[in-house]
Amino acid sequence: MQPFPTIEAIKAAQERVEPYVHRTPIFQSSALNRIFEAQLYFKCENLQKVGAFKARGAVNAVLSLGQNDLKLETGLTRAVTTHSSGNHAAALAYAACCRGIKAHVVMPDNAPPVKKAAVTGYGAEITYCPSTQQAREDALISLVEQTGAIFIHPYDDQRVICGQATAALELLEQVPDLDTVIAPVGGGGLLSGTALSVSALKPKIEIIGAEPEGADDAYRSLQAGYIIPLENPQTIADGLRTSLGELTFPIIHHYVSDILTVSEKSIIEAMRLIWERMKLVVEPSAAVPLATLLSKRSWIKGTKIGLIISGGNVDLDKLPWL
Amino acid sequence: MQPFPTIEAIKAAQERVEPYVHRTPIFQSSALNRIFEAQLYFKCENLQKVGAFKARGAVNAVLSLGQNDLKLETGLTRAVTTHSSGNHAAALAYAACCRGIKAHVVMPDNAPPVKKAAVTGYGAEITYCPSTQQAREDALISLVEQTGAIFIHPYDDQRVICGQATAALELLEQVPDLDTVIAPVGGGGLLSGTALSVSALKPKIEIIGAEPEGADDAYRSLQAGYIIPLENPQTIADGLRTSLGELTFPIIHHYVSDILTVSEKSIIEAMRLIWERMKLVVEPSAAVPLATLLSKRSWIKGTKIGLIISGGNVDLDKLPWL
Numbered sequence: 001m002q003p004f005p006t007i008e009a010i011k012a013a014q015e016r017v018e019p020y021v022h023r024t025p026i027f028q029s030s031a032l033n034r035i036f037e038a039q040l041y042f043k044c045e046n047l048q049k050v051g052a053f054k055a056r057g058a059v060n061a062v063l064s065l066g067q068n069d070l071k072l073e074t075g076l077t078r079a080v081t082t083h084s085s086g087n088h089a090a091a092l093a094y095a096a097c098c099r100g101i102k103a104h105v106v107m108p109d110n111a112p113p114v115k116k117a118a119v120t121g122y123g124a125e126i127t128y129c130p131s132t133q134q135a136r137e138d139a140l141i142s143l144v145e146q147t148g149a150i151f152i153h154p155y156d157d158q159r160v161i162c163g164q165a166t167a168a169l170e171l172l173e174q175v176p177d178l179d180t181v182i183a184p185v186g187g188g189g190l191l192s193g194t195a196l197s198v199s200a201l202k203p204k205i206e207i208i209g210a211e212p213e214g215a216d217d218a219y220r221s222l223q224a225g226y227i228i229p230l231e232n233p234q235t236i237a238d239g240l241r242t243s244l245g246e247l248t249f250p251i252i253h254h255y256v257s258d259i260l261t262v263s264e265k266s267i268i269e270a271m272r273l274i275w276e277r278m279k280l281v282v283e284p285s286a287a288v289p290l291a292t293l294l295s296k297r298s299w300i301k302g303t304k305i306g307l308i309i310s311g312g313n314v315d316l317d318k319l320p321w322l
Numbered sequence: 323m324q325p326f327p328t329i330e331a332i333k334a335a336q337e338r339v340e341p342y343v344h345r346t347p348i349f350q351s352s353a354l355n356r357i358f359e360a361q362l363y364f365k366c367e368n369l370q371k372v373g374a375f376k377a378r379g380a381v382n383a384v385l386s387l388g389q390n391d392l393k394l395e396t397g398l399t400r401a402v403t404t405h406s407s408g409n410h411a412a413a414l415a416y417a418a419c420c421r422g423i424k425a426h427v428v429m430p431d432n433a434p435p436v437k438k439a440a441v442t443g444y445g446a447e448i449t450y451c452p453s454t455q456q457a458r459e460d461a462l463i464s465l466v467e468q469t470g471a472i473f474i475h476p477y478d479d480q481r482v483i484c485g486q487a488t489a490a491l492e493l494l495e496q497v498p499d500l501d502t503v504i505a506p507v508g509g510g511g512l513l514s515g516t517a518l519s520v521s522a523l524k525p526k527i528e529i530i531g532a533e534p535e536g537a538d539d540a541y542r543s544l545q546a547g548y549i550i551p552l553e554n555p556q557t558i559a560d561g562l563r564t565s566l567g568e569l570t571f572p573i574i575h576h577y578v579s580d581i582l583t584v585s586e587k588s589i590i591e592a593m594r595l596i597w598e599r600m601k602l603v604v605e606p607s608a609a610v611p612l613a614t615l616l617s618k619r620s621w622i623k624g625t626k627i628g629l630i631i632s633g634g635n636v637d638l639d640k641l642p643w644l
Contacts, residue, residue, distance in 0.1 A: 025347065046601045114598075272638060276436075279368045279634035281601040312601035316594060317644065 004251055005162050007200035010193070013060040013162040014169055020059045020098045024048050024167070026174045027309075031277045036293055038300040041178065042274075043171045046282050046312025050118065052239075053167050053190055053310050054091035054154070060163030061152045062095035070101065072148050079104055081149035083129075083136040085111045086239055087311055088154035093124035095152075104149050106139045112315060155189030156245030165193030171306050172197065178205050179303040182289035184310050185209040185218045185259065186240035188248030194308065195255035209252065209259040210289040212236075212267060217243040218252065219259040236320050237267055239285035239310060260292040267291045268320045274309070283314040326573055327484050329522035332515070335382040335484040336491055342381045342420045346370050346489070348496045349631075353599045358615055360622040363500065364596075365493045368604050368634025372440065374561075375489050375512055375632050376413035376476070382485030383474045384417035392423065394470050401426055403471035405451075405458040407433045408561055409633055410476035415446035417474075426471050428461045434637060477511030478567030487515030493628050494519065500527050501625040504611040506632050507531040507540045507581065508562035510570030516630065517577035531574065531581040532611040534558075534589060539565040540574065541581040558642050559589055561607035561632060582614040589613045590642045596631070605636040 027042040045053035062080055070078045082092050083106035096103035103124035107116065108131030119126055129139035144151055153160065167190070168181060181198050185191040191209045198205050211218050215233035221244055229243035244252065262270075271287035274280055289307040293300055349364040367375035384402055392400045404414050405428035418425035425446035429438065430453030441448055451461035466473055475482065489512070490503060503520050507513040513531045520527050533540050537555035543566055551565035566574065584592075593609035596602055611629040615622055 051601060275603050275638055279373060279603040281597050281603055316597055316641070319638070319641070322639065322644065 001250055002158070002247065004254070005158050005165070005196055007196070009158070010162050010165040010169060010197055010200075013159070014166045016063050017056055017059045017163055017166060021049050021055050022047060023170055026171070027278055027280065029278050032273065036297060036300060038293075038302065039304040041171070041175045041304065041306045042278070043167060043306060043308045044280065045167055046280060046286055046309050048311075050087060050090040050094050051311055051313040052087035052091065053164055053308070054087040055094055056166050057155075057160035057163035057189055057193075058088065058091035058095035058152065059098060060166075061157060061159040062092070062099050062101070064159045065150065069150065077101055079147055079149040080152050081105065081140065081143055081147070082152050082154060083107070083140045084154055085115060087313055089115065090118040090122065092152055093119045093122035096124060097122040104143055104147060106136055106143060108136065114315065118313075153245075155187035155242070156247045158247060160189050161193045161196070161247065161251070163193070164190045165197045167308060168194040168197035169201070171308070172201055175304070175306060177304060178202070178306045180206045180208060180300070181306040181308070182208045182210050182292060183308040184237070184240055184285050184288040185211050185252070186215070186285065187242040188218065188244045188252055190308065190310060191218075191256065192248040192251035195251055199255045207256050208292070209256050210292045211259050211261050212240055212288060213261045213263055215241050216261045219261050221249060222253055222256070222259055225253070235267070236264055237285040237288055239283065240288065262288060262291040262295070266294045270294060272321055280309070281312045281314065282309050283311045284320060286310045286312065323572055324480070324569065326576070327480050327487070327518055329518070331480070332484045332487040332491060332519055332522075335481070336488045338385050339378055339381045339485060339488060343371050343377050344369060345492055348493070349600055349602065351600050354595065358619060358622060360624065361626040363493070363497045363626065363628045364600065365489060365496075365628060365630045366602065367489055368602060368608055368631050370633075372409065372412040372416050373633055373635040374409035374413065375486055375630070376409040377416055378488050379477075379482035379485035379511055379515075380410065380413035380417035380474065381420060382488075383479060383481040384414070384421050384423070386481045387472065391472065399423055401469055401471040402474050403427065403462065403465055403469070404474050404476060405429070405462045406476055407437055409635055411437065412440040412444065414474055415441045415444035418446060419444040426465055426469060428458055428465060430458065436637065440635075475567075477509035477564070478569045480569060482511050483515045483518070483569065483573070485515070486512045487519045489630060490516040490519035491523070493630070494523055497626070497628060499626060500524070500628045502528045502530060502622070503628040503630070504530045504532050504614060505630040506559070506562055506607050506610045507533050507574070508537070508607065509564035510540065510566045510574055512630065512632060513540075513578065514570040514573035517573055521577045529578050530614070531578050532614045533581050533583050534562055534610060535583045535585055537563050538583045541583050543571060544575055544578070544581055547575070557589070558586055559607040559610055561605065562610065584610060584613040584617070588616045592616060594643055602631070603634045603636065604631050605633045606642060608632045608634065
């Protein structure tokens, strides 16, 4: 097992990404505070560059590459690459754009046009493949062989984890006296980064992961003590369908006190509450932390809770309550 | 004609409402700035109390009432009242709540449940009536006769105009070097207030009103030089269906350089742009200022434009692009 990233590495990441990502605001809603009988502080990563916290990790990873890493034998500059149909694809395209290098993104050919546009809008090149996991990985491998591009994993990468950790670092600066921080968990990049920042700087704050019942690999894995990947996750929270990785699992296992799972119904209810009461467009995954509070309210009464709103990229033609 | 409210009256309103309304943030979007080739500054009154700028005017009006105004002969405290199915209803309910007095709101019996809930949520009492203008006015008159409640007009009231003017006052503090300010125009409370603040403090800034083609009474009235109310306005921008009033018209006539009208299609396009690119839930009326820029872009190139996002109260079950 690799040693966990240090708080110094996270602070270095913060300095590195600071010119390229937003210090996103904290939103509060007196209506929601009344409903939940607690002080809720929403860290609005839906207002982040590319509409999601993923910009932090991708920018940190790409800016961490040394000049030598980027040199091809031909004298040309190496590109970066990933396979993703989600926010990491746009984030990597944005990060490459910041660094002035090329990005290749492997996407399933049935990816929504808006996702494709987000990637090409930052000048990245898309390689299409069939929409199976195997086809994506094969396409990525052959792309790396052909171009020498550097693969940036969406979450199982220490530079990515350190980048995602900067969201919680900011949250702790913005609201110093929280009792609990809740982050959604998919592959675990955001939750492990959050756990590292919070445990290093405010070890008394409880760290909770929020996960859809239909993609509860983190819950099961923490119960079992080893990674139990899910074969066929079923949830509208499309950002949380991935399973924990070799790097993210041990960090989460060590620092996170609980994984709370939520139904699809409660995700939709929480999402709608945020839209209606806070006037914020958030994607289903971003509503999962609030969804955990809908059913288990007694322990939160009177406490101060930070919730990480992970992103706001949602298909406005297909809202889950319609 | 009454003299126009002074900048001193507006500054007094700002001081009066400050404990009860949010100093709303300014949002910018690099994506929209690229699209429009201008610097756009959005004053986010969708994040205001009750989800709309209307909180400012209602709070200023209600807090401006003297103790004597509120005394009934019976020794009881007078209530405030209005007829509205929109944001002014919730705003007056909220304002009365701040002052600790009662509010009666006349609403059409077919008003959406969410609007009714917003009013009763602040402890106001609803009197239902048929949904014609005549029935509303009759119900209001009989309510005033029965209860002695004080009628607060949604826009044709100097205290309301001064309250709405505080949004632009803040905008000028937040972004001191604008070239143009664009506000939507319905009854004209927001636009006239904006015009008063801007012309007093930054007379070189151009003030523009934004109006749906299907409710273009302000455009026609300014052309004619007198008020031409609309009989049957047709627009999805439900906050802008009202016509200019005796107090708002002369202010707008004096200070506003242009009223730009926009199609329903462009309102929907602008609304969707704000949702997608800025991750903000805004109501159709709030998108009308941006809609004016969709078709006439040449004059804005390279300029700094403040746009007032008037509100975010929208029925999430009936989005106009679906």
